[in-house]
Amino acid sequence: xxxxxxxxxxxxxxxxxxxxxxxxxxxxxxxxxxxxxxxxxxxxxxxxxxxxxxxxxxxxxxxxxxxxxxxxxxxxxxxxxxxxxxxxxxxxxxxxxxxxxxxxxxxxxxxxxxxxxxxxxxxxxxxxxxxxxxxxxxxxxxxxxxxxxxxxxxxxxxxxxxxxxxxxxxxxxxxxxxxxxxxxxxxxxxxxxxxxxxxxxxxxx
Numbered sequence: 001x002x003x004x005x006x007x008x009x010x011x012x013x014x015x016x017x018x019x020x021x022x023x024x025x026x027x028x029x030x031x032x033x034x035x036x037x038x039x040x041x042x043x044x045x046x047x048x049x050x051x052x053x054x055x056x057x058x059x060x061x062x063x064x065x066x067x068x069x070x071x072x073x074x075x076x077x078x079x080x081x082x083x084x085x086x087x088x089x090x091x092x093x094x095x096x097x098x099x100x101x102x103x104x105x106x107x108x109x110x111x112x113x114x115x116x117x118x119x120x121x122x123x124x125x126x127x128x129x130x131x132x133x134x135x136x137x138x139x140x141x142x143x144x145x146x147x148x149x150x151x152x153x154x155x156x157x158x159x160x161x162x163x164x165x166x167x168x169x170x171x172x173x174x175x176x177x178x179x180x181x182x183x184x185x186x187x188x189x190x191x192x193x194x195x196x197x198x199x200x201x202x203x204x205x
Contacts (some may be wrong), residue, residue, distance in 0.1 A: 012035035089118040092118070092125075129145045138164040
């Protein structure tokens with residue numbers, strides 16, 4: 001039992017450091033606190049928690065304002081707020097989403113690339129980059145970006161769905177259907193999903 005708790009403590013700490021690198025402070029704080037609940041004397045988690053709390057006190061207000069503006073659909077105001085915050089993978093991902101919502105594909109892609117330059121394992125940034133490529137009409141690049149996202153997060157439903165869409169447009173219905181079969185197996189009672197899949201397959205025999 002003690003050995004299992006030690007492993008879990010380390011797992012929480014590792015997740016905390018991953019979120020910390022991405023600038024996802026609330027998630028990082030939660031993971032470090034879970035590690036410390038198992039072992040209050042675990043110094044690495046205590047140090048990580050202190051760093052995250054300091055970051056939140058010093059620089060989280062601009063991020064919070066940016067998220068509020070984003071939620072209200074005020075994307076230019078969100079960009080201004082995010083741009084004042086300390087750069088991180090999560091921050092660049094948020095900026096990319098703002099530009100994506102504004103239809104500014106090149107700027108969106110630039111920020112998703114910046115997020116990935118800071119953290120190559122950021123599955124969500126790979127996914128968002130795939131969305132941009134699809135909007136730009138580069139379905140092969142989109143398929144590749146979605147594939148990278150799935151390597152990092154194999155169960156992400158939206159990525160399977162979107163990759164299926166672009167593969168179908170690329171003339172690869174068999175590969176597309178494999179992604180949708182995965183989704184259908186996980187959601188067998190989702191009639192709307194099945195209707196969408198059937199419609200797309202009929203439109204691209």
